[in-house]
Amino acid sequence: MEWIKLIGIVIIVLGFVFKFDTIATVIFAGLVTALVSGISLVEFLEILGREFINQRVMSIFFITLPLIGLSETYGLKNQAIHLIKKMRNLTVGRFFSVYLIIRDISGFFSIRLGGHPQFVRPLIQPMGEAAAVTKAGKPLAQEDRDDIKAMAAANENFGNFFAQNTFVGAGGVLLIGGTLEQLGYDGNFAKIASASIPIALVTILVVSIYNHLFDRKLDKKYKGRSE
Template sequence: MEYLSLLGILVIVIGFALGLDTVAVVVIAALVTALVSGIDFVSFLKILGKGFIDNRMVSLFFLTLPTIGISERHGLKTAAVNLIQKMKNLTPGRIFDIYTAIRELACLFGISVQGQVQFIAPLINPMAQAAGKVNGEMTELEVDQIKARAAASDNFGNFFAQNLFVASSSVLLISSTMKSLGYPISTSAVVLITIPIAVICYILCLLYNHAFDKKIKKGK
């Protein structure tokens, strides 16, 4: 009988295979699991409601998606492109340099930035493309390379600098895990070790972005 509780997994597999609505499939799978496990429908609703209330802050992230979409539709991307076109000295690489620095500084002060959604797609990528087109049209390959570099600049800045804030979850996890393994290390020590890593990462990004600018300019 205990295998009946696995019916929820079967519902998820079938639902995803048929391309049905993800949220509906997950809720139905949870309901099936609850019913075959002896949990009545009212209790299931209570558990579902409590879980949503306890984790409601997580759902706030999804509010940013339509907000960014509306902003783009009403001219956010166009305004960013117009701004870059007026600044002749900016290049794609220099834009990436500035953004990576901002990303690392945000990590230093513990500021959470969902870069790919809020900045890369609506701002950094179109700004970099506009800067690349100042001296002429770009090839399709160059456009794709700028898109990739824009996404990478966010990943570099976030990944290699995320432990710069002494109270960040990753720093606390590292410290507590090392302590549990018998190697006590303070959170400040984790930050100190991260500083040279973040600096080296930024220097390498500067060099790569400079080489990228020269490559695009040479292609003109």
Template structure:
């Protein structure tokens, strides 16, 4: 039972909102020590895991670049740019991004994700669109927009990626069904994913349109009061 202490460490770390990477590493080291491994063996396992997933290093390399861009005004420039576009709304910005993200995922083109794209670019643009339309945008509305911006990435990436015939998810589905005795081809899975991707896009479009209605109703009401 004590070997599950790593799970407890992760739960406590997440509850206290501590640094995610540090919490996970500490949990891994403690779990290894409890399991009878020494520090050399633990770090050897971590190093081998990192080497086997070298694509993660690309993610780590992008972080300081994005940090520098944000430091020198990327978010502010994105916000100001979107404010200068007439008839722009938060919902329209997110709808356009969802379409682009889903098409990119369908052709196996990566746009980065939440950290590399949503946080420094899409969210500031969505916030800028709201600020262009409402003078009384509050912290609560900003948090709502932040959530919808993150959701647009999830909709586009998650439901669009299996449209690509060689996507990892497609191959996983083919392999899993094959083990269950159900023979399908990657092309069949890809074709079956197309209507799901379309439905997801329609749903996201409706949801983002409703976001515009929600912001308009709340902020215009607050303005009149």
């Protein structure tokens, strides 16, 4: 009956399928797995507490919050917006590629630009749409406007996901390093962050090609249709 110890995996899958609270699902799955494996409730709580203490290094990111707050207070975000607005003659694809690069650089320094609701939706997406309208010379079809919204969100996600671990103090880097050290391996945070840089660079290349193909799609559709 050793297979019963895998019940935790089933619980996690069901929790995700039925959209239960993620943390509660994982803890419940761990508790059930511990009980069917002969580990008492007290022992389970001891293990949970010990692992939480062992991974306390992840809380280091709180130290960066005052620095980020001061930077934004003194106009870092406003200067970034001003820089983007100064870039002329950009197509929507090129604009999104530039934003992707800026997003990756901000991830390298652990600077949050604001995310989807605060930055992408009210600023990046409208600027991308304006670039497309200028290039087309006429209003865009609704389906193309929807595609631009999706492209703006996708570039934000690509930049955030693939560049977040390039910062040595990122939560993912600290978690990986702490886990490796527990297992007896080299958990050098700088090496882990350095290994993430090539992935971020490849992402810039691949997504920039994708953005360029989107430009060509719009050019083909609106070429010769300008009023």
